[in-house]
Amino acid sequence: KAGVTQTPRYLIKTRGQQVTLSCSPISGHRxxxxxxxxxxxxxxFLFEYFSETxxxxxxxxxxxxxxxxxNSRSEMNVxxxxxxxxxxxxxxxxxxxxxxxxxxGNGTRLTVT
Amino acid sequence: xxxVEQNSGPLSVPEGAIASLNCTYxxxxxxxxxxxxxxSGKSPELIMSIYSNGDKEDGRFTAQLNKASQYxxxxxxxxQPSDSATYLCAAYTGGFKTIFxxxxxxxxxx
Numbered sequence: 001k002a003g004v005t006q007t008p009r010y011l012i013k014t015r016g017q018q019v020t021l022s023c024s025p026i027s028g029h030r031x032x033x034x035x036x037x038x039x040x041x042x043x044x045f046l047f048e049y050f051s052e053t054x055x056x057x058x059x060x061x062x063x064x065x066x067x068x069x070x071n072s073r074s075e076m077n078v079x080x081x082x083x084x085x086x087x088x089x090x091x092x093x094x095x096x097x098x099x100x101x102x103x104x105g106n107g108t109r110l111t112v113t
Numbered sequence: 114x115x116x117v118e119q120n121s122g123p124l125s126v127p128e129g130a131i132a133s134l135n136c137t138y139x140x141x142x143x144x145x146x147x148x149x150x151x152x153s154g155k156s157p158e159l160i161m162s163i164y165s166n167g168d169k170e171d172g173r174f175t176a177q178l179n180k181a182s183q184y185x186x187x188x189x190x191x192x193q194p195s196d197s198a199t200y201l202c203a204a205y206t207g208g209f210k211t212i213f214x215x216x217x218x219x220x221x222x223x
Contacts, residue, residue: 042213098207
């Protein structure tokens with residue numbers, strides 16, 4: 001069974017630009033969660049989608065947005081990039097039940113210069 | 114107050130010893146708990162899930178949950194240098210949101 005696939009693996013952007021990250025979940029998983037990981041803050045929850053609906057959102061500014069498609073693939077977008085947005089962005093898929101563990105992709109390393 | 118707290122370490126143990134990793138959580142409504150291992154430069158991978166009070170064993174790993182004390186632990190028996198990584202404790206707090214601790218760095222010395 002293929003794992004969670006995130007593209008691209010690495011991105012370098014300049015301040016003010018926008019970026020779109022993509023995530024394809026494990027086959028059969030309908031929930032996709034996004035996390036930001038930085039050395040200082042650890043793993044911070046961004047949002048969770050299930051069947052194209054956002055069910056929860058973390059404490060991030062509105063510049064961070066996401067969506068999920070009918071095939072469960074998900075994208076997240078960050079607009080007006082800031083230096084502080086440099087981080088590893090991790091996508092995780094699950095069956096979407098409360099006791100379902102998350103399965104992570106390899107992440108997208110975003111560097112904002 | 115952080116919702117899931119872990120000692121950041123580093124925790125250093127000799128090869129063959131038992132490594133004990135601890136975690137506390139603040140939300141009494143938390144239902145499910147997970148331990149992940151993250152090697153440097155890699156993404157987290159699931160080691161154990163635990164849902165009810167008591168111990169759960171899987172190979173060299175034992176997870177322990179005490180809901181009354183809001184405490185979760187992970188024991189690694191016969192620690193190997195390949196176990197050197199950051200271990201993340203996570204709790205499903207409801208609302209389709211899993212919260213992670215900051216992680217404990219473990220070093221196993223050969």
